[in-house]
């Protein structure tokens with residue numbers, strides 16, 4: 444039997460598939476179902492900074508600080524109230540989920556500004572979270588905000604969460620940074636044990652008839668995986684932090700690519716919403732079959748074999764690939780002559 448075990452954030456996992464943050468795991472029955480299907484860990488849906496501020500009746504104070512994220516939050520906070528659990532319900536759910544399964548259950552905190560809300564990380568730890576995933580979805584819409592300011596804010600937030608708990612913290616990042624390797628090193632310095640690549644941005648769509656701008660949520664496609672593979676392959680071996688890939692993992696091939704790029708785990712959400720939770724078991728069986736067919740002794744043996752550090756040719760990861768790709772296309776066009 445192939446050894447499929449992987450280590451992520453110091454947690455020994457039986458396999459490579461982790462369920463990323465999704466409301467599917469808001470039901471304990473689903474959490475059990477995920478474990479039965481073969482998930483090796485589960486990240487619960489997020490508790491939001493804005494929601495915690497609202498609960499603490501601090502919204503006015505926070506708004507008077509003038510932070511942009513809170514001003515924007517005004518529009519969606521009513522929805523947030525209907526959709527999300529209060530922090531007490533969240534912590535109770537976390538406790539129940541931990542009792543229901545043997546696999547690690549990670550709590551998810553979602554916010555951008557370092558502040559009092561960070562203390563909920565401690566509460567998550569006390570409620571039994573195996574680790575914390577910190578989702579840092581921030582958007583700079585004000586021209587006075589420099590990239591340095593955005594990065595400093597992120598590093599300060601990660602630092603304050605890491606120093607408030609003993610359990611490992613993974614940071615779910617967006618891909619919009621000028622120098623991701625440098626930022627990754629800074630996050631590691633302040634205590635991050637894992638990087639989760641990447642947040643999906645849910646851009647609003649425009650209705651040209653009603654002139655409305657509407658929130659949209661589309662499930663991912665495997666095409667989104669490429670940018671995650673690229674950055675994982677670049678970071679692997681450059682940072683000590685474990686890397687989790689989220690975004691576009693749908694099949695066994697996607698899981699294998701994620702591990703070969705250097706990922707410790709491949710996370711799934713859209714595929715489970717589309718095919719059901721049992722999809723995890725089918726994908727794991729396909730991964731195992733592929734490894735056996737290619738005579739691997741373990742999945743770990745494949746880890747990082749296509750990273751920038753290990754690949755026989757590093758050109759595909761760098762600017763040379765960009766030029767080569769564009770050139771190959773124009774050559775084809777000339778031959779086709781339409």
Ligand SMILES: Cc1cc2nc3c(=O)[nH]c(=O)nc-3n(C[C@H](O)[C@H](O)[C@H](O)COP(=O)(O)O)c2cc1C
Pocket residue numbers: 463464465466488489490551553578615641642643662663664689690691692710711712713714
């Ligand atoms: C309905 C839905 C709810 C989500 N809620 C959260 C959330 O609360 N916190 C979070 O960090 N990510 C959340 N995500 C993002 C997923 O965890 C995941 O990163 C993203 O969907 C990309 O993975 P996928 O391609 O497997 O779907 C959500 C995604 C979906 C589809």
